[in-house]
């Protein structure tokens with residue numbers, strides 16, 4: 001395996017990475033990363049060709065073709081720890097472009113359930129990234145992946161927002177939800193209010209880990225999430241916008257592959273990105 005310094009360095013079983021059970025050449029280097037293994041089916045349904053490659057623990061993988069682009073999908077499971085394992089192992093088999101396709105809970109009142117959030121960066125409450133780099137190191141998406149996602153959202157005419165998300169290590173207290181029996185404490189109670197004031201768009205649980213490790217390893221990463229909840233309006237609609245998020249991610253992979261192949265991409269997305277950000281921050 002590329003860059004290995006020995007089996008103990010990154011365990012393999014018959015040439016496959018121990019957790020994802022994939023080896024070099026098993027999947028193309030452009031990969032969608034849903035958290036939920038169940039979302040692999042929703043993703044492969046949108047491709048022109050598809051086949052499952054492996055399924056081990058929370059890591060379900062498939063590969064196929066979307067409108068001429070070779071593409072793969074590997075689920076990360078919930079949270080930073082399992083996501084870090086996936087990235088470490090996928091990097092070792094040659095994956096270089098990753099787009100998280102997730103769901104998220106909006107904390108800004110104006111963000112509608114069913115719309116999409118394209119993350120430019122993530123607040124590192126994920127936990128896992130702190131075992132990789134100091135808190136001052138940014139969890140930032142790759143600019144060209146953000147632009148490809150914005151261009152894709154524009155082409156597909158979906159409602160989207162662009163900005164910073166907060167990745168947490170837990171779904172309940174980490175996102176200012178009370179725990180069992182109503183348990184909470186000072187930090188959990190105030191986090192959502194602080195982040196809302198900071199203009200953070202939503203909560204999810206993997207982007208900060210993905211962006212931190214991709215930054216450290218020189219890999220390309222982005223994230224598009226379906227807004228299935230709004231914490232300000234207390235709405236919760238499981239599945240809202242998931243198909244749109246998948247289609248935007250598929251199209252972004254196609255745009256990136258075209259750019260990688262031809263050195264250019266027919267995109268207007270600088271102006272779209274500017275107008276999207278202006279719309280969001282012009283109040």
Ligand SMILES: O=P(O)(O)O[C@H]1O[C@H](CO)[C@@H](O)[C@H]1O
Nearest residue numbers: 034035036078102103204205
């Ligand atoms: O729908 P996925 O991709 O799993 O993403 C979100 O859903 C889970 C919590 O319900 C967390 O993984 C969070 O990041």
Ligand SMILES: O=c1cc[nH]c(=O)[nH]1
Nearest residue numbers: 103104105203204229
């Ligand atoms: O509220 C939500 C919804 C999806 N995923 C999260 O992490 N939080």
